[in-house]
Amino acid sequence: MKKKNQELEKFKFVLDYKIKELKKQIEPRENDIKNYKEQIQEMEAELERFHKQNAQLEINIAELKQKHKSVENELIQERQATRDVEAMVRRFKTDLFNCVGAIQDPKVLKNSVIALYKKHIHEDLTGDATVDADIQKEFARQREHLERSVAGLRKKLAKDSEVHRVGYENVSLIGEINNLRRELKLCRNRIAELEAAIGLNRKQGENARQLLTQVAKGRQNALLESEYEQAQRALAAQSTLIRQLQTKIEEFDHNTSNVDDLLRDLQATIQAPVPEQEQPVYMGPRGQPLPPIGSKKPPTMNDSVTS
Numbered sequence: 091m092k093k094k095n096q097e098l099e100k101f102k103f104v105l106d107y108k109i110k111e112l113k114k115q116i117e118p119r120e121n122d123i124k125n126y127k128e129q130i131q132e133m134e135a136e137l138e139r140f141h142k143q144n145a146q147l148e149i150n151i152a153e154l155k156q157k158h159k160s161v162e163n164e165l166i167q168e169r170q171a172t173r174d175v176e177a178m179v180r181r182f183k184t185d186l187f188n189c190v191g192a193i194q195d196p197k198v199l200k201n202s203v204i205a206l207y208k209k210h211i212h213e214d215l216t217g218d219a220t221v222d223a224d225i226q227k228e229f230a231r232q233r234e235h236l237e238r239s240v241a242g243l244r245k246k247l248a249k250d251s252e253v254h255r256v257g258y259e260n261v262s263l264i265g266e267i268n269n270l271r272r273e274l275k276l277c278r279n280r281i282a283e284l285e286a287a288i289g290l291n292r293k294q295g296e297n298a299r300q301l302l303t304q305v306a307k308g309r310q311n312a313l314l315e316s317e318y319e320q321a322q323r324a325l326a327a328q329s330t331l332i333r334q335l336q337t338k339i340e341e342f343d344h345n346t347s348n349v350d351d352l353l354r355d356l357q358a359t360i361q362a363p364v365p366e367q368e369q370p371v372y373m374g375p376r377g378q379p380l381p382p383i384g385s386k387k388p389p390t391m392n393d394s395v396t397s
Contacts (some may be wrong), residue, residue, distance in 0.1 A: 182210055284325075 185206050192198035 180211075182206075185209065 189199065189202040190205055192202055
């Protein structure tokens with residue numbers, strides 16, 4: 091068994107060596123086969139490119155043949171037209187020569203010229219007149235089409251202008267609404283400042299705001315109107331009193347020699363009744379002027395909306 095194993099190992103070694111030798115011999119051939127395949131693919135691609143070029147060249151040749159044929163037809167037509175013109179010129183010359191033969195006879199010459207005119211000129215003018223009529227019809231048709239197009243464009247332009255105008259008005263209205271909102275905010279802040287300056291307490295401020303809201307909605311109730319007028323009178327009286335006190339204080343700042351006189355003046359000012367004066371103009375929540383004190387007609391809802 092040992093000998094057999096040794097022999098088999100030797101045989102295996104020999105076979106491995108032969109396999110390696112065969113692989114070494116086959117490898118270059120495989121590389122050659124691979125290169126040949128690449129060359130074949132390149133040649134096939136080049137052949138396909140040549141086929142495409144040939145097809146394109148055939149198309150170009152067909153187009154050139156067609157152009158050549160059309161040029162030959164045009165050349166034949168031009169030659170035929172040239173021959174026709176030459177034949178017409180020859181006929182005209184022959185007729186003119188025959189007409190000149192009767193130059194000594196005015197009557198015959200006149201008839202010959204008339205016949206020459208009818209033969210060579212009248213037919214041409216008739217053909218030109220027919221062509222002119224066709225041209226005029228085509229011109230009228232195109233003009234009508236253009237007029238319809240212009241009318242449609244004018245309608246579209248008018249519609250676009252209206253849309254633009256409406257958009258511009260909307261932008262203006264939005265800007266005006268924003269301005270009114272800012273003005274309303276300023277008026278509310280001003281009212282709050284005036285209430286704080288006058289010294290209204292929270293309860294009185296609540297009543298005043300409710301009263302102003304009811305007044306803005308219509309003030310159709312006589313009791314609310316009376317309360318509104320009383321509130322306006324109270325506001326006006328307190329404003330007048332504050333202005334008078336401020337004036338006295340400013341005078342005291344300039345002249346501090348007699349404090350007793352200042353105190354007597356302040357006491358007399360506080361205890362004295364407020365004189366009738368021109369009522370101030372108050373602005374409503376929407377910027378509209380409120381009616382003066384003593385007015386019996388409250389502003390309507392239409393006036394508020396208009397303002």
